[in-house]
Amino acid sequence: MIPLSPPLIRLIEHLSSHGIKPVLVGGFVRDTFTGHLTHDIDIELYGVTSIESLETLLTPFGKLGLYGKSFGVLKLSYGEYSIDFSPPRTESKHGFGHKGFEMVWFNSLDFTEAARRRDFTINAIGYDPLTQTLLDPFGGVDDLKNKRLRCVDPHTFVDDPLRVLRAVQFAARYELTCDQELLVLCRKMIAEGAFDELPKERIFEEFKKLLLQSTHPSIGMELLREMGGLRFFAPLDRFEDTPQERTSHPEGSVWIHTLMAIDTMASMRTGEWQKDMALLLAVLLHDIGKPDTTIIENGILNAPKHAGMGVEIAQVWLNRITEDKALVARILPLIRYHGQPRKLYQAKANDREILNLSTHVCIDDLILVAKADFFGRAFNGEKPKRYEAGEWLRERADALGVLFEPPSPLLMGRDLIGLGLTPSEKFKTILENAYNAQLDQEFNTHDQALKWLNFCLKSDKL
Known part of the structure; x- marks a missing residue:
């Protein structure tokens, strides 16, 4: 009942x-x-x-x-x-x-x-x-009791290509093992071009369910790999064959690390679906540049500039599954700067560097992505209990008031007009220089900004 x-x-x-x-x-x-x-x-x-x-x-x-x-x-x-x-x-x-x-x-x-x-x-x-x-x-x-995913009728199941992705997200959401007959059917459908029939909005909806409703999205992603479906989502199909340096990534390939990282990110979901979707997709794609950049230097595996190169690759990938430009714009900076929290922490960066970072990416989002990247791996020895780089950056960014957004400009066009300047194309250059000076902490209040502006105008430094 x-x-x-x-x-x-x-x-x-x-x-x-x-x-x-x-x-x-x-x-x-x-x-x-x-x-x-x-x-x-x-x-x-x-x-x-x-x-x-x-x-x-x-x-x-x-x-x-x-x-x-x-x-x-x-x-x-x-x-x-x-x-x-x-x-x-x-x-x-x-x-x-x-x-x-x-x-x-x-x-x-x-x-x-x-x-x-x-x-x-x-x-x-x-x-x-x-x-x-x-x-x-x-x-x-x-x-359900036996944690098994089976199709109702193999003869009609193949009629709908979307069912392959539904199998992926259901397996993850309910932590089910795909029945062998169903696995063979899905492999056949993918090999015959099932995904080519699907509009991107339908693909996105299934990814959305997979990432937002699963405790372990890795189950679905691994099933997609077993089905041979990663080729459609290239270059994810190259992750498994992209090795990483064992000292920093004892778990092995980029694929294994990515699966561990998305599960870590899923455990930190906020409940705000737009934010969570951006964070999870950013984590899924944060190392998308590694297959093209991984090299051996002095006997050590490294992937220099993989974050920067990954931005362009990720943009192409995202455009294949969504028309949501705001979502894509939120994800790409997270990929580009995902290594910055660790680098800034190790360098004991000054306020100017943190202020500048806030103009490129939401630092709160970035810390979560970097934390998932940090904990989404194996460790040589005991697993750390804290993500110290993220805690340090959060405290600094919060103190500077830029944890969620960059500082607002202290000088505006009306200030220039108030000083007797006539609006012109030069306004843009003056305001850009003023904002950079603000980031350099040459002034911290509106009154200080006006004094700075007066001085620069009198000395013809603008």
Whole structure:
């Protein structure tokens, strides 16, 4: 028996009183067995005569939206719940890509046949709330208990290329082992160009679930490697063959280090998805320049300038999976400067260097990425309990007021006009010089800035 809230019971009883049999399906049922809480519910409705009659029945419960006439799906916002209502249906592939399907309604279809169209057995579990009966024709509950990911029907699974990436993120989120038959299917689909059919926004959504909802995203990334899928996300496919110096990276290759680092970053997620997505992608890609820069110098492995070179490579990589320019702009500086906390700490950098760094990257984000990089490895000897470079930089940046953003300019164009200067192209140069002087701490207040400006104008130093 799956416990339901009183509002859901009222809705179900209302539908039943009008001759409609509701069956709860998908993630809500699955997550009952995994301990995950969700307010997104899918309900299949048996006995619906028309969308219009269903709309009439549901309107008193909240805001309705119809999407996909061929799908016949009604979305209801009902209190804290977001509920999708749909009739039982089958799907058949008739075109290219993730959306190339023809939907056929069968209101009298039994649950087993309706569930056959689903991707994985763990998603093909249903619950009849009227009889309080679990419907599990494909053994999804046992698969959850045994930590196993299996497809429902291998013949129809291959019709949807997105299912490969869904396998990756489900394996990571629920820490499942991919069934051998499913692994072979996914390898075949990838080899035949499955990812080429997918729009970038769909790829991004699956990466988003993988990175934001997994305790160990490495499970999904390693499965993607086993499937042969890293070639599509090159140069990630070269990480495994890129060695690192054992003194600093006893764990081995760039691939192993990257997996350890993204798991470390996942343990530090903030709960703000845009920030977490930027941090996790930055960690995933922070060494993307190493395959092209790793050399042996005096018998020691090194990857000089890999951070700088990695920025351009990462930008191309990110542009293949997202159109979110703000996200990309947030990630790239984190890749470029991910080694700076350690370098500045070792050099006991002055305030000017920290102030300058804040103009290029969010230092708070940078410290988290660098911390994941630091702890995302093996250690020769006892593992450190603290990331001293990050603690030092956080304290210094916080004291300077630049932990989250650079200092605001103390001098503005209105100050120049106030001194009798006429607006011109020279304003930009004067203000840039003034800001650099501010970063050099030649002045720290607005009054000091005006004195500095007067002096420079009189001595013609601008």
